[in-house]
Amino acid sequence: MTTIDDGDRNDKMCLNALYTGIIITVIAVCIPEVSLQMCSGSRCGECLVTRGCAWCKDRDYGFDRCANMNKIIDDGCIDIVKRKNHTLQIIQDDDFSDGGPRKDPIQIKPQRVKIKLVPNADGLELPIFYRTARNFPLDLYFLNDPSYTMRSLVSTLNNLVNDIAGEIATLTNDFRFGLGTSMDKVIMPFTRTDPRSVEFPCGDVAIYCDQPYSFIHRQPLTRNIQNFRAALSRVNTTANTDITEGLFDGLMQVMVCGDRIGWRRKSRRMVIFATDINFHQAGDGRFSGILEPNDCLCHLDSNGKYTKAEIQDYPSVGQILQKARENNINVLFVIGGEDNAYVRRVYYDNLAAFLPGGIDKASALNTDASNILRIVGDSFRRLRDTVKLVTSSLPEELVLTLYTDCNTNGRLNDSTNICTNLTLDKTANFIAYIQSNLTECPDKNTFTFTIFPEGLEERVNVDFEHVCDCDCQLEPEAEPRSPKCNGRGRYECGTCICDDGWFGETCDCDGRGTETEACGTESGICNGAGNCTCRKCDCLPGYSGEKCECNDQNCRSHNGLLCGGPAHGRCVCGECVCNANYTGDACDCTTITDTCRDKNGTLCSDNGDCECGRCRCNVGYRGPVCRRCQNCPGTCENNNDCVECIGFKQGRYNETTCNRKCRNVETVPLLEEASIDNGTSVTVCVLQDEFGCIINFNVHDLEMGQRILIKSTKRCPPSPPDPLTIGLSLSGAIFLIGLLLLVIWKILTMLYDSMEYSKFESEIQNPAWEQSENPIYKECVTTVQNPLHDTEGNGNSGF
Known part of the structure; x- marks a missing residue:
């Protein structure tokens, strides 16, 4: 492997780099500044794709690991990962060669490079050089x-084949x-x-x-x-x-x-x-x-x-x-x-x-085809002295722009891939400016494409890689099956990347199977009141239970507080769990009996029961400790609940309470008149329930206690008329009236038809034909009256 610098072209490379830098600067100035993007990504490489973002790989870092550099520093991160830079590595850079026996010509260099490009960043420059080989092979086929x-x-080619060969030999001695x-x-x-x-x-x-x-x-x-x-x-x-x-x-x-x-x-x-x-x-x-x-x-x-x-x-x-x-x-x-x-x-x-x-x-061939020699020679010169660089298999996410100085006296031209008028001693210098238009890491990071002179087999093979992963994502920094991740994940860049089926900060959550299997109910995942985390329901505030089936806001309240507030009890799965000294559906009943004792220390004066810190007096007694007489006002009101419960299965007592407290109550068809007989008093009571109905009952004070008789029927206000009944009645009446009218019409029609038919039969049986002459009938004998016959005075005159 070699570097991209050659001693014989340092000056030219510096000049090219200067021109390229100027062009790139102009491009950067002309392109609008990209607005800052939000930093996001669950892994280091995904995060650093966005410009200006950094990653914190401190293990105990408690903030978002992917954030702006300044924010990460302010949050106290020590080990910070930054974006990588592009890299260009030349793998093969054989020098130019004119070719010859057992030696391939080389016209383009380098022959193979490896590029690592960071997405969503400025481009990278790849210098490419081309020089025409003196004896580059030519294969010429005549079709x-x-x-x-x-x-x-055909005849001209036969005559000029030696001349064509000689002309080609001045350009290359390796032809066929x-x-x-x-x-x-x-x-x-x-x-x-x-x-x-x-x-x-x-x-x-x-x-x-x-x-x-x-x-x-x-x-x-x-x-x-x-x-x-x-x-x-x-x-x-x-x-x-x-x-x-x-x-x-x-x-x-x-x-x-x-x-x-x-x-x-x-x-x-x-x-x-x-x-x-x-x-x-x-x-x-x-x-x-x-x-x-x-x-x-x-x-x-x-x-x-x-x-x-x-x-x-x-x-x-x-x-x-x-x-x-x-x-x-x-x-x-x-x-x-x-x-x-x-x-x-x-x-x-x-x-x-x-x-x-x-x-x-x-090209035009003259009549005798004698210019075929010139056509072949000129065409090969044009092909040899012109180079056009093209690319193959270039992925769509890359943008490649070529610049050259061969046509501009050393100045880089604006985006051209063609160089003309080359000579054997002139090198064409190209700059391939490669930029990725991706804003995120692609699924496929590596591929190969080529840059080559059109019409030739020579290639610049480019092994390309999008650099997305941070070094801490790769071994040896990354730790597969790390103990830090409970052996169920890969520890990289300060976080655990869990194996399939596991999740959580340390891969301690079993995610195998479906949420429905772990947390599903008929009402949805966690009854729609929580999230399935680690195969367990994490309930929303106000809900509890293994699958959030308990609504902790559905308990009864006392004094505006659920279960009377923390001092009385707490709501568990829709029911109140009372503290010591409290009981009741809403923890509203105290079990302390001090307030129920009279001066003698007797509970409710032995005339009632102490409930919720208050005396519930027996029938005929009232007062805080049930010391007042049996005929005191309130006799009726104290028995309303039992009357509704026993008599009509309604009211605030449930069946259990009703059976326990209302044993002296019964229902009768008729009530006796109030009287005092043998020391027994009867109190006549009237109760209006929540439906507006009147209930009559009597309270009998007996020596053994009270006896309550309830009239088995109650008087209720009339119910509003039923719209359905009214509608059906009106519809039926209209239908009957219509049916009656139809029958009457049918009877009248039958009578009228009967009368008309009788009249018709009468006329048939007694016809009265009219006698008259036919105006078009003529008799066969015609009588003519002579006006001169039988005239007066000339009865028989003659001539």
């Missing part, structure tokens, strides 16, 4: 159109020539297939022509000029039917049949594509029923003949461009014929501009 109109090219001819598919409508046309494709018996074919590889690349001339001498004219020709079939085979053609791994590969007419392309094959697309593979038989011509369609322009780039083929279009200017302009100039090599226009 000719063997039609009658191109016959002069190859030959192939391509016409068209032997299938209608491209070529006539009747026996006579196949035998005499040129249409004239006097003109000798080879039988039709698509492509024949005639001579692999060779340095033996005599073999090449012999192959030329075997080329005869042939013909097809339509005007357009199928040289794309031949060009595809020349590009993909590398072993058969003889392309060398490290050479300038040139194809002289000579024709005088436009080309068939993908889709034209359907005119002959060929629907199978071209597969871009080699299909030459042992004689060099293309075997898939009548099976596969022509290649598309896109396929030609793709294979030319993949195989570094420089295609030179040489157009002959009298109307070659039109053919070049319409069909080949635009295609040439997209092919590798930088020859952006087709």
Whole structure:
């Protein structure tokens, strides 16, 4: 391995670095300042992707480990991890070489580098140098159109082959020539297939022509000029039917049949594509029923003949461009014929501009093809003296910009990858400015791409890596299966990265299985009142229980406090747990009886029970210690709860309390009138319950105690009318009225029809026909009255 500095170019490198620094400074000034981003990330590498962020790897650090540098320092962090810098390491940097026997030429350096780039940071500069080798190998393949109109090219090549070799030798002494001819598919409508046309494709018996074919590889690349001339001498004219020709079939085979053609791994590969007419392309094959697309593979038989011509369609322009780039083929279009200017302009100039090599226009062949020597020489000079750097397999997250000083008298040009007018002694200096547009670490950190001269096999191989992990994330600083993480995780940068199924600051929480299995209930995870942590429910404030099933806010209150407040008790799972000396549903009852004793120390004067620090007097007694008489006001009120409980199963007593306190209460159909009989008094009581109903009961004071009789029925206010009943009644009434009207109408209709029918029958039985003359009837005898007959005075006169 070497460094990027060479003693023979220190001055130039300094100058290039100065220019590059100026350009980068201008770019930095022109680009708006990126606003500060929030620092975040659970691991060191994720954190440091954001500019201005740092990571604290102190083990006992109690704040956010990923934060702004100043904040981490202010919070007392000692061991701080900062962002790394880009690194460039040159792996292979062989010096330039002109080539020669058993020695490969070298035109570009360095050949392999390793770059470590930090995402979301400024770019890195990679210097690249190119110099034309004096004897760089040339492989020159002639792909000719063997039609009658191109016959002069074959004879001219045969005559000028030595001159072409001599011209090429002035540029490089390591060259080879190859030959192939391509016409068209032997299938209608491209070529006539009747026996006579196949035998005499040129249409004239006097003109000798080879039988039709698509492509024949005639001579692999060779340095033996005599073999090449012999192959030329075997080329005869042939013909097809339509005007357009199928040289794309031949060009595809020349590009993909590398072993058969003889392309060398490290050479300038040139194809002289000579024709005088436009080309068939993908889709034209359907005119002959060929629907199978071209597969871009080699299909030459042992004689060099293309075997898939009548099976596969022509290649598309896109396929030609793709294979030319993949195989570094420089295609030179040489157009002959009298109307070659039109053919070049319409069909080949635009295609040439997209092919590798930088020859952006087709060349014109004169009538006798004598300028083929100049075309070949000039084209090779242009290819040799021009370099265009391109990249392959560059990932989308990288931005690569190339600068060069070769066209600007030592000044770095603005973003150009082409250098022209090179000489054997001139070195083209490039700067590849590489920047990552990522703002976070990618899933794939490493990959390889290449920077290379278009049309050549030489490469600058770049092993690229996004630097995302901190050193403390890598061994030996990182500790796999660390005891600090209970053996269930990796200790790195002050934190534990737990194995699958475990979590927590020290990987002490078992996360295997699902939350539903550990903390699930019918009402959701932890009853919707907590979080499942370490496979246990961590309840929200106010909730408790193994799965937060207890609502500690649902207990009864006393004096506005749950369970009477901390002095009385506490709420546990919806029920009050009372302290000593307190009892009751809300811990509202004290168990101390001092307040229930009379002056003699007797509890409730033996006339009641001490409950919650107060005397609950027996029937007929009242007062703080039940010392007042039995007929004192309050007799009715004291028994209301028992009356509602026993009589109608309502009120504030539950069944247990009711059975315990109300044993002297019963229900009767009728109540007796109040009277005093045998020392027994009866108090008539009326109670209105919460529903507004009146309950009547009597309290009988007996010697053995009180007896309470309740009337079994109570009087309640009338309930509001039922809307459903009213609606159904109205609907039924309307329906009945309608039905009655319908029946009446039907009866009237039947009566009317009966009357009309009786009248009709009467008229049929007693007809009264009218007698009258027919106005159009004429009798057969006609009587005429003579006006002169029987006149007065001339009864029988005559003449």
